[in-house]
Amino acid sequence: MLSNKSRMLLQSIKIFAGRASDQKLMKIIDKVHPADLGLVLGHLKKSEVIKVFSLIQDNLEYAGEVLKEAELEITVEILEGLDPKVSSKILQEMYSDDAAQILDKFSDELRDAILKEMEETEQRDVEERLDYDDETAGRIMVPDFFALPPDTTVKDTIKSLQKAEDIEVFYYIYVTSEDGQLAGVTSLRQLLLVNPETKLRDIMESEVIVVNANTDQEDVARMVARYNLLAIPVVDDLGRMQGIVTVDDIIDVIKDEATEDMLKMAGAAGAEEYIVSGSIFANVRIRWPWLLASWFGGMFAFYITGHFEDALSKIVLLAGFIPIVMGMGGNIGTQSSILVVRGLATRLIDTNEIWSVVSRELRVALTLGLMYGTLLAIAVLVLLKTGIIVGSSEFIVSEVRLASVVGLGVFSSMMVAAIIGTICPILLDRMRIDPAIATGPLVTTSIDVFGILVYFSIATWLLL
C-alpha cells in the first residue's frame, strides 16, 4: 500500500498530467523528494510517465536520482525511449554501480551507443563495473572513495575533505599506501578528537574488515550486517583498494535477496521484474517450467494410483482421503523446508549440524503426525459407526481397520514429507545450489508423489 503522502502525490500528478498543465505539474515536482517521485513512477500510465519525465529530464541530477529510486524495469523502459545522448547524460549523473545495473539490462547495441556518448571517466567507471560478474562486490561498489597516505596529518586530511567532491560516504576515511594497499581506516569523528598535527598512521585502525571484489553480494551484505558497518572497502586479489560498498546498497541487496528467495519458493524464480508490470508472455515464460514439474508429478501420481486401482475399486472411500494425505504432507513438508532454508540463509544453521536438525524435525513430525493421524482415525471411526459415511463397496473391511489404515496413511505421509522437506535443502546447500528452490514445486511435487505411494501401499497391505 502506498502511504497517504505518495497517494496524494500520485493523484495530483495524474490530474495535472491529464490536463496537460505543465506549469502546475512542474510546481508539484519541484517540491518532491526524488525518491518519492521515483516510487510513484511505477504507478503511472505510460503516457503520464513520459509527460513527467519530459519535464525533469533537463535537470540531469534530479532525473538521475528519480530513476535510481524507481523500479529497475521502469527506469530501463524510460531510458530506452530517450535519445542515447540524453540517456548517457542522465546515467553519468548516477553512481557507476547504479548506472551499470541499468545498462546491463539494455541490448548490446544500445549499451554501446550510450557508453560511447559518456565522458571518458564515467564511461571507464561504468565499464569497470560491468567487467565484474552480476551480484558481486565489484559490481555494486562505487569507485569514488576518500583515501589518503598514512603520513597525512589530520589538518591536511580536513583540508582535503573540504576540497573533495563527488565522494559518496564521508564517515570513514581510508588510509592507503602508495601502491594502493589498504593500510587502515579512521572516522571523521576521530579527526576531531586529536591534535591537528597527528598523522593518520597513529589514529587509524589497522585491522580493517574488507571484501574481495569477486565476493558474492549476499556475503558482503552479511558482513556489513554482522559488523554494523556503514560502508565496507572492496579490495582486489593483491589487497589494493578498489572501492566501497555502502550500507544503502546493502539494504537493497538484502531486500532483493529476500524477494528472490520467496519467488523461488513459489516456483516463480526470476519473476522479480514481473511483480508489477511485465507482459503476460514474460510472466508465462517464467512460470511455466515450475508448473511442468508439477504436471509430471501429477502424471506420476496418476500412474501410481493406477497400480492401486484394485484397492480403489473395492473400497472407493479410499479415494476421498487422497486430499488429506496430500494436504497434510504438503504442509508439514513446507514448514520443515522453509525453516531449514531460512536457517541456512541467515546462517543460523550450519550444514555440519545436519543430524541435529534432521533429528529434531523428525521428532516434531512424529509428534504432529501421531496427533493428526490419531485424530483422523478417530474421526473416520466415528463417521463410520454413526453411519454418516457408508462404504458403498461390497468388499467388507472392519470399520476399525479402515480407520486405522487411513490414520496410519496420513501419519506416514507426514513423516515422509518432513524427511524430504528437511533433507533436500541441506543436500542442495552442500552441492552449492541455492536451497531456496527446495521449497518450491520440485519438493512439493515429490512430497505429493511419495505421500500417495506410501498411503496406497499401506492401504493395500493392510486391507486386501
Added chain:
Amino acid sequence: MLSNKSRMLLQSIKIFAGRASDQKLMKIIDKVHPADLGLVLGHLKKSEVIKVFSLIQDNLEYAGEVLKEAELEITVEILEGLDPKVSSKILQEMYSDDAAQILDKFSDELRDAILKEMEETEQRDVEERLDYDDETAGRIMVPDFFALPPDTTVKDTIKSLQKAEDIEVFYYIYVTSEDGQLAGVTSLRQLLLVNPETKLRDIMESEVIVVNANTDQEDVARMVARYNLLAIPVVDDLGRMQGIVTVDDIIDVIKDEATEDMLKMAGAAGAEEYIVSGSIFANVRIRWPWLLASWFGGMFAFYITGHFEDALSKIVLLAGFIPIVMGMGGNIGTQSSILVVRGLATRLIDTNEIWSVVSRELRVALTLGLMYGTLLAIAVLVLLKTGIIVGSSEFIVSEVRLASVVGLGVFSSMMVAAIIGTICPILLDRMRIDPAIATGPLVTTSIDVFGILVYFSIATWLLL
C-alpha cells in the same frame, strides 16, 4: 553455512573448551571480534557456551557486544542462567533498545529483578523502551543522540562533539529548540566546510525526514531505505525528538521481517526462534494450528468426494487425477499469491491497482491453464487409445470425452486457484491483516477444496 573463518573459530573453541584449557581458550577469544564470537555461540553445546561465557563475563562491554550479536534465544538462555546482578551489569553495557528486546523475553519476576539491579539512568532508558509496543520506532530507537540548539556555533559544536561519549551515531548532528522540538539536521562533514563562527541554524537542513515513536518498524525501515539514511530521528506526537533509529537496526528489521513473512507462508509463523534450537514441544505448539487448518480442509475435501462417490465408483480412473488437479492448482495459486504478497510488501503494488493485478494474473492463469489442460487431455487420450491405461469400470464413456473432462478439470482448478491466490492477499491487506498469511496453509487448503469441487462437478455434469 558458516564461513571458513567462523568454522575454524568454532573448532578451536570446541577443542579447548573440551580440554578445559582456559588460558588457550582465552587467547583465542581475545583475538576475536565480538560479532564473530556471538555468531558461533549458537553452534556450541550448552556446556561449551557456559565455559566460554564464564571467561568473558567480567569484561562487561565485550560480553554485551557478544550477546547483542548472538541469536536472541541463546542470549536469553545465557542471561537467565546468570545472577541477576551480573545480567543487569551486562545489559547496562548494551544500548537500551537491545537490552529491552532481551528483557522482554524474560519472565516478569526476572525482568523486575534485573531492572532493580541496574543503575538509575540505564533502568529508566530500558523501561522507556519497554513502554512502547513491540516492533515500533520507540522500541528500537536509542535515546542517546547528539542535539544542540540552533544558535550554537560550529566551533562550539565541535567542542561538544569532542566531549560527548556514549552517543551511537555521529554522522548527523540534530538541531533542537529549547522545548525539544526538532528544528533541523546537519552533518559532520558540513561542519568542516564552513566558517567556525557559523551558527547551526544557518547550515542546517530544516526539512527533516522523521518518524513518530509509534510508527511500525517496517515503515521506519522503508523510509530509511527509500531516502538512503544512516539514521532517522524519532519524535513524539508534539514533534519533540525522542531518539534515533540507526541503519544497523534497520538491517535487522528488514531481515527479521523477511524471515517472518517466509515463515507465515509456510504456516510456521512465530517459529523464528525455533529455527535452530527450541524444544520439540515449542516447535509443535507453533506449528500445529496451521496443520489443523489443513486437516479440516482435508476432511472437507473428503466430504466433497463423498458426494461424488457415484461418479467415482462408476469411473474409478477419476480418482487418479485428484493429485494433478490439486498439484497444479496449488502451485499456480502459490505463484499468484507470493507475487502479490511480495509486491504489496515492497510497495510495488498498491491496493488501488487491484483490478489491473487481478486481470493480469487471470490472463496468465488462462494461458497456463489452457496449456496444461490441453497437454493433460492429449496425454490422457493417447494413454487411453494405446491401451496403456484402461478404465476398469463397466460404465462406458468415450475416450475423447473422458480426456476432455480431465483436461477441463485441471484448467478450471488452475483458474480458481489463481483467483483465490490473487484476491486473498489483496483483501487481507485492505482489512489491514498481514497478507503473508494468505500464502500459507489457509489459502492452499481452500484452493485444494475448491479445486476438487470444481473438478468433480465438471466430471459429474459431463460424464454421467
